Amino acid sequence: MRKIGPYGVETLPQVLVDAPSAPAGCRAGLSERARLQWRRADGGDPAALAEDFLAAHGLPLHDLTRPAPAHGGSAACGAAVYLSATAGALLAGVTPGAPDPAPALPDLVVVVYDHGDARRTPIPAPPRGDWWLGPWAESWTPGQHAAAVDAVRAAIGRGDVYQTNLVGHAAARYTGDPLPALTRLRALPGARYGGVLTGDGWAIGCASPETLVEVTDGRLITRPIKGTRPATAAGRAELLASAKERAEHIMIVDLERNDLARVAATGSVRVDELFAVRQWCQLWQAESTVSAAVADGLGLADLLRAICPGGSVTGAPKLAALAQIDALEPVGRGASMGALGWVAPGRVDLGLTIRTAAADGEKLHTWAGGGITWDSDAHAEVAEAAAKTAPVRAALAGR
Template sequence: MVRGKSAERMSMNRPDVVEALPRMVVDPPAAPTPCRGRLVERARWEWRPADGGDPAARTEEFLAAHGLPLHDLARPAPRHHHDTVCGAALYLSAAAGALLAGGPAGAANPADLPEVAVVVYGHTDTPPAHPGPPTGWWRGPWTESWTPRQHATAVDAVRQAIGHGDVYQVNLVGHAAAPYTGDPLPALARLGRLPGARYGGVLTGPGWAIGCASPETLIELRGGTLTTRPIKGTRPATAAGRADLLASAKERAEHIMIVDLERNDLARIARTGSVHVDDLFAVRRWCDLWQAESTIRAHAADGLGLADLLRAVCPGGSVTGAPKLAALDHIAALEPVGRGASMGGLGWVDAGGIDLGLTIRTAAVDREAVHVWAGGGITWDSDPDAEVAEAAAKTAPVRATLA
């Protein structure tokens, strides 16, 4: 694991030795389809708060040193060729995003994971062979970070803050962990194949792995166009559930608050007057749930670099609340454990642009346990028991896949 500046310099000059989990999976979310199965790691960099420095700036510098200069995203370079670096997986935790936004990082990460990881890939015509068949996988019982009553009490605390005028909306997230034995990577790979997982895939490191089944776009940039697709509003994937979601004034108000917040986030890094909403409150399906999604686009401002882009959009508005910094204060005060791999960003960057998913519907493993998270946005009209039930509905397919 990369720690400290001496380890960082070493990883800048040669691929890291990747070890500790039984098998390695090279299938990062949003990697180009023609390249999957042909990717080989060239170099990596990992960051934890003890390493210091600005993780956004250091990410941009590391990528530039490995053939991926992302200093002017309004003028993307041509896509990669076979004999050059293909691209890189990029992961930022919610805590790293909070730091970039100038807010509190919140409670400690319950998983032994870096807060930022960048893995640069090239191509190979001979995919690396797995060292052997996977070992048996056993997952023990879940231990929750809070009880349903504690979760409901936190919802009431947010409603009180809204009543006082401190915030308009706060996203609350709970966590659960379970011990495991054997190889967790096939289970994480199954997670990435869940229906509706636009950002399905697995990212691994020394002693850790993240499996993602996210349907939500944190930020995409192609051809100088920025796109974000916030998701807010959930119902069971039935005809009645769809009708109820479309008719819910509470869900629509919650959703539009976040659309406005993310329009403002994009406006900080976009050409003046270019921000527009293409699709408002469209109902999409993920597993057995309907979810409301909007699409917001803008043209990147001249000279926009990766670091400034990450500072503007992280952490995602749909998993923080509005106003974002005030919501982060309440999140840090109310959530009993950190968000770890959830509610951050995970995806792919290359010379042609960026495609990062928001790490909802995400699990992580370290050497000791498998971790999951789930939550929802709280507004004045929220019913505490309904919010607890919604979080359980969101995490149920993830937990079932990890059984």
């Protein structure tokens, strides 16, 4: 059921506000004003619900071109916003059919925060021996993952798609408090959107390096990531020289340009940086920056409909790729491949929830994958997904 209203101390974990991209100087002094939780069974449009809920609690984002109002004594500081992969697919007009491996997690969460005495303390380190994380059970075997890669290549050969992103899931049972484990993810090198969001019976930890969308000073920005190699000198040279990785990357940059053009001032979309190599943990990744001027009257709801789900975790064409994803992936994407970040008057900063883990009452969940093109090698794609999830799993285990 949808929940609206602040959580009481008996259900809200007593932690510092740690939503990705929340203002660092405010986190220690924020208190929760109101909360919206929504699941697709509740019906309605999650983008419209988020925009309306924010406006009702002092954060009007109906027109992102308007100057941010000065903070008054009773004004909200901002809000954490989370959309699942399912919510993103629904905004694109697609209803996913794969079962959700973590159904306790909502599909939309909006938490509005005030400045004030939050009376929260950092998560204490658990006593030694209290935290136990069991073995990971994969949602598909390496052979099944490789077969899905080959199925995408066959679809590309038929002309059904140009590229599809495939994502695998794994779950592990745990005992103890999962919040310290999830909090460790924010310290992973390159975690631009590191942080934690919690609710009653669930928690999400993020170490994402990827900007889904940022709105600052009237400009839209997205930073798609495509292309991965080990963070060695040889790996960097190989990534820069790879025609396959560059073609995969540029395909997604073009998709993101088209997504932004739907909500941008005419003729304002530009690529500010193309195929820059940056590091996340022990991996090199290729990142581009695409920006555009905000169209007059653009609100948060229309922005979310235009850019969700992110092109770098779906493929091209987006709707055809989503249909393949639903047919090939054995379980839903849950907290991964969605959006998580912070919004405030005059500011939107949402990360794409790659390198993300989630906890329900019994298990931790992780997801990882990659983009498949005609030149993809199935076994290399399986290895790449394992390399992406390894630092996340190591941090969760306390290594």
